[in-house]
Amino acid sequence: GAVVSQHPSWVICKSGTSVKIECRSLDFQATTMFWYRQFPKQSLMLMATSNEGSKATYEQGVEKDKFLINHASLTLSTLTVTSAHPEDSSFYICSASRRGSGRNEQFFGPGTRLTVL
Amino acid sequence: AQTVTQSQPEMSVQEAETVTLSCTYDTSENNYYLFWYKQPPSRQMILVIRQEAYKQQNATENRFSVNFQKAAKSFSLKISDSQLGDTAMYFCAFMKSGSGNTGKLIFGQGTTLQVKP
Numbered sequence: 001g002a003v004v005s006q007h008p009s010w011v012i013c014k015s016g017t018s019v020k021i022e023c024r025s026l027d028f029q030a031t032t033m034f035w036y037r038q039f040p041k042q043s044l045m046l047m048a049t050s051n052e053g054s055k056a057t058y059e060q061g062v063e064k065d066k067f068l069i070n071h072a073s074l075t076l077s078t079l080t081v082t083s084a085h086p087e088d089s090s091f092y093i094c095s096a097s098r099r100g101s102g103r104n105e106q107f108f109g110p111g112t113r114l115t116v117l
Numbered sequence: 118a119q120t121v122t123q124s125q126p127e128m129s130v131q132e133a134e135t136v137t138l139s140c141t142y143d144t145s146e147n148n149y150y151l152f153w154y155k156q157p158p159s160r161q162m163i164l165v166i167r168q169e170a171y172k173q174q175n176a177t178e179n180r181f182s183v184n185f186q187k188a189a190k191s192f193s194l195k196i197s198d199s200q201l202g203d204t205a206m207y208f209c210a211f212m213k214s215g216s217g218n219t220g221k222l223i224f225g226q227g228t229t230l231q232v233k234p
Binding site for chain 2 (some may be wrong): 031032038041042043044046049091093095097104105106108110111
């Protein structure tokens with residue numbers, strides 16, 4: 001159990017377009033979902049924390065108008081990269097905390113590779 | 118603010134041998150969790166082991182064990198009988214517990230481990 005999926009697994013888009021990435025908890029209800037960004041051979045950088053039905057909390061330095069997060073249900077959160085530019089090319093990973101089990105374990109999705117041309 | 122430091126960017130070990138990955142952290146909290154995550158070439162984050170700070174006993178999961186030194190704020194990972202499948206990037210991570218727990222993980226920089234045949 002505790003499987004998290006992401007869609008798409010990779011995406012290539014043109015500069016100036018918007019891209020939506022979905023994160024789903026497949027077999028559990030997620031209290032909280034987290035979005036990370038990872039550059040090659042570097043650590044995960046937390047971008048934002050989202051709770052179902054409320055606004056996301058963004059980390060310092062992350063543009064909330066550029067990285068739109070919607071946590072519509074207890075099993076789905078979406079990250080939309082608006083007006084993408086080549087510098088937004090990265091690996092985006094989501095994770096979810098399972099409802100009822102406290103917040104001491106996160107389950108990670110497989111990640112989405114975004115390439116902006 | 119909490120910080121996590123992994124001072125070994127890269128390490129290598131011969132198959133079947135033992136290797137220890139270092140991690141130190143800084144916090145003023147008394148209650149927290151510490152984690153080791155593995156990220157193989159597939160880039161899927163996998164939980165290796167978890168330690169609760171209030172527990173003095175070191176956590177163990179099969180070939181993986183930790184040396185948790187709370188006073189020294191050190192949390193090293195020992196991998197025994199290394200296998201080729203252990204080749205991955207390893208991240209040490211910190212999470213507050215109790216009332217201050219937002220579920221947020223703070224990651225170290227990562228250590229790339231290469232297991233050689």
